[in-house]
Amino acid sequence: MRRKWKDGLLLGLIYLAAFVSVFLLAAIIVYVFARGFRAVSWSFLTSVTSALQGTTGIAGNIVNTVYIVVLTLLIATPIGIGSAIWLNEYAGKSRWVRLIEFTTETLAGIPSIIYGLFGMVFFGTVLRCGYSILTGALTLTLMVLPLITRNTQEALRSVPDAYRAGAIGMGAAKWYMIRTILLPSAMPGIITGVILAVGRIVGESAALLFTAGSGYLLPKPGTGLLHKILESGGTLTIQLYLSMSKAQYDVAFGIAVVLLCIVLLINLLTKLLAGRLDVSARR
């Protein structure tokens, strides 16, 4: 009798804990949308905050975010994929594999504020990039590298060895085999890694505060977009942080709504891709 009682209690606690986790998420989403949806309007998304014109908007921050995402991925994706290819296809039982995997794990565990400090000193001061989009993107490259490397490695591992043996047996050279057989088969996994990296970049703030700075203006038309790479540019998260430290909570919640929408979208995309991955595995 006592045993039944105890079992029931513990089971109740298990259900309660799961409920808490779901409730937290639901509460966060509902609260943010309830507070923020009124702030989000067409002009909020397409104009720049200006006292002169009396507008409040985050267009500049949206451009900066997209800029940093694209730039970071352009640098990080090739390196991450290359690293995974070496680890999985070339390294064999090299004793370096352990070191590289350990450092990749370490990179994944370093807090973003440390990346921020390092990026500020190394890319900002030593390499003289200052507070700029480029400094931010280079800093974030280090941060998202493990994500891309690990996902690509996982994807390469799931390609059956028969594919490799078949291609080599038919006389294909190794890189040719990797390029035409392995990478296409591993593509869904690689793309999943890249999308996760996008999520990480969009949500990042501590690593960007002292590297990319807080500029919120739109790049000037024409070659402005090129010059922008060496100018300071705050992403959406940075603007959210600045707004909330200035107690401008309406703007802060408006940005929070935009960020949550992006997060939800990214989550959906990875889900869809994971579904495709399963199907190809079943065949």
Added chain:
Amino acid sequence: MGQMHAKSTYEMKKKSVCAVETAAQAIFTVCAFFAVAAVASITLYMIANGVPALWKVGVREILFSTVWKPTAEEPSFGILYIILTSIVGTAAAILIGVPIALLTAVFLAEVAPRRLAAVVKPAVELLAGIPSVIYGLLGIMILNPLMYKWEQALFAGSKTHQFTGGANLLSAVIVLAIMILPTVINISESSLRALPPQLKSSSLALGASPVETIFRVLLPAAKPGIITAIVLGVGRAIGEAMAISLVSGSSVNFPLPFSSVRFLTTAIVSEMGYAGGTHRQVLFTIGLVLFAFIMIVNVTLNGILKKGDDGHA
């Protein structure tokens, strides 16, 4: 003549294939060592920037003094309270977060009917994806006013208590506890799922109830994975900056639940913007202390994983 020509293009083609192959391998090797170079240079730069202040101000004055007045006429750079805050805050967040996370992991791996799991699992994944500044915003809007009410009730007659308006250690701990949930849940869940099914069936066959099986057999068997999850949670909590920088208050105090405190991370975030000279160097020392904590976490993790590998082999 024609034959010779064909032969030479074949040779040339073979040579260029060889060159491409070698180049590809070289490029991939460089990419692979990029991570090593990154970790090495981060370590180097953190030490190079963090150590000078220790020389200049003195190890004891920084690490074992409690007075933090970096901008005073006669500045004092004691970061002991800041270090203590990070340790106490992380420990408290783990104490609150881990039980909830473990039970949720049990729910997902063992208890949940398929339909419920299909709701809880994505919710946990989404929780992991929410940017930390949003946690901070909600902390300010929801937790701080609540804490202020409690504070007013608790310290109603107190003359020694400095009122914080709700931005205190407890608020920050709650935010951190929520933020480590996804990490701990995911890793504990997969370690529970990785257990051999015989374990469960033999326990049930011996007459243990399902709940007893979970708590007496499955959780102990999944211990290495659960420890990994907790260590990762520690890493996440101790390194979090933006979510708690405005929630935890803005002055350096001994870490009591209702005191305004600064963590290692929040001290850097809130002061790096205007700090100069020695103050700035000491902020890098704080960064170095944080980095040292994280390296300890990483090495511990590596140790656990290695031990796990040996155990299976």
